[in-house]
Amino acid sequence: STGSAAAVPINAEFDIAYVTPVTLGTPPQTLQLDFDSGSSDLWVFSSHLPTSQIRGQEIYAPNKSSTAKLLDGHSWSITYGDGSGSRGNVYTDNVTVGGLMVERQAIECAQQVSSSFTSEAHIDGLVGLGFSTLNTVSPKSQLTFFDNAKGALDSPVFTADLKHKQAGTYDFGFIDKAKYTGEITYVPVNNDPGYWTFSSSGYAVGSGNFSASPISGIADTGTSLIYLPTAVVTAYYRQVQGATNSRSYGGYVFPCSATLPSFTFGVGEARFTIPPAYMSYAAVTPGSSTCFGGLQSSNGVGINIWGDLALKVAFVVFNGGTPPTIGWAAK
Numbered sequence: 556s557t558g559s560a561a562a563v564p565i566n567a568e569f570d571i572a573y574v575t576p577v578t579l580g581t582p583p584q585t586l587q588l589d590f591d592s593g594s595s596d597l598w599v600f601s602s603h604l605p606t607s608q609i610r611g612q613e614i615y616a617p618n619k620s621s622t623a624k625l626l627d628g629h630s631w632s633i634t635y636g637d638g639s640g641s642r643g644n645v646y647t648d649n650v651t652v653g654g655l656m657v658e659r660q661a662i663e664c665a666q667q668v669s670s671s672f673t674s675e676a677h678i679d680g681l682v683g684l685g686f687s688t689l690n691t692v693s694p695k696s697q698l699t700f701f702d703n704a705k706g707a708l709d710s711p712v713f714t715a716d717l718k719h720k721q722a723g724t725y726d727f728g729f730i731d732k733a734k735y736t737g738e739i740t741y742v743p744v745n746n747d748p749g750y751w752t753f754s755s756s757g758y759a760v761g762s763g764n765f766s767a768s769p770i771s772g773i774a775d776t777g778t779s780l781i782y783l784p785t786a787v788v789t790a791y792y793r794q795v796q797g798a799t800n801s802r803s804y805g806g807y808v809f810p811c812s813a814t815l816p817s818f819t820f821g822v823g824e825a826r827f828t829i830p831p832a833y834m835s836y837a838a839v840t841p842g843s844s845t846c847f848g849g850l851q852s853s854n855g856v857g858i859n860i861w862g863d864l865a866l867k868v869a870f871v872v873f874n875g876g877t878p879p880t881i882g883w884a885a886k
């Protein structure tokens with residue numbers, strides 16, 4: 556089997572996150588979910604949430620699904636790197652993504668969500684695509700949609716073709732040759748503790764020379780930006796007039812009028828260049844002339860993160876075979 560579904564940016568201004576339609580239960584309830592290779596819980600806004608925490612999101616009501624079953628005595632609670640989080644109880648039900656159906660998928664129903672989720676009307680929940688070792692359901696942890704589907708897939712892979720300010724796709728079970736050019740460069744994945752962790756072969760700032768130093772980081776579709784070691788980030792912003800690392804804004808900012816260099820990162824011998832226009836993320840507040848950078852320091856984070864800003868300049872294969880690998884291709 557295979558599946559293919561759209562990855563739609565939730566904001567016309569800048570790509571904060573991407574959502575994908577997912578149908579749950581019988582009759583089908585369709586929610587827009589954020590596919591997140593940096594976590595491994597499938598959770599949704601649900602009929603168990605206080606209405607005060609719902610602001611425009613679609614909800615999943617298990618009691619309206621004839622195929623929903625309570626996973627008795629199980630609960631979940633998750634906190635993300637940005638401090639957002641949610642918790643609740645668990646049902647199993649049919650979940651379909653782009654024509655690919657998994658029966659008895661654990662659907663984690665939110666009973667509480669943090670304010671950043673309440674205020675993001677376009678995200679009705681998440682589909683974790685990390686390794687199932689990261690799943691937070693207790694007392695028995697649950698498998699991700701991908702792990703449940705894997706055995707039935709033509710090939711044990713999913714691919715991400717994210718795009719700048721336009722809809723891309725997540726494919727399951729196949730590699731679409733029409734979505735990339737040249738060869739796919741595969742590198743090893745360390746899935747301990749459960750992220751898609753790989754080593755980049757280095758970076759370059761603008762037209763500067765390539766610094767061939769390995770950078771270990773995670774491929775994270777659920778994070779908007781790129782978080783890298785201070786040495787990389789200072790080398791980049793040294794080239795940006797008026798750039799400063801702002802404590803108040805929580806990262807590197809610069810005058811929106813500044814000229815930005817491109818940023819190139821390596822995967823093996825392959826090179827991927829993020830154009831200057833993508834490197835300015837957004838004005839710090841609407842209308843401000845101060846802009847927040849797409850490249851930020853991973854100092855406070857603990858791991859390096861290749862988020863949507865890096866993923867959107869490539870076609871990426873998440874290979875869940877044995878051993879797992881990750882493939883990057885130009886497009």
Ligand SMILES: O=C(NC1CCCCC1)N[C@H]1[C@H](O)[C@@H](N2CCCCC2)[C@@H]2OC[C@H]1O2
Nearest residue numbers: 571572635636637638639671675777778856
């Ligand atoms: O926390 C991270 N990443 C961290 C960013 C800082 C550095 C460490 C990693 N990703 C989350 C993301 O922010 C969330 N957010 C919700 C509101 C709309 C935008 C998306 C969404 O929920 C889980 C995941 O995706």
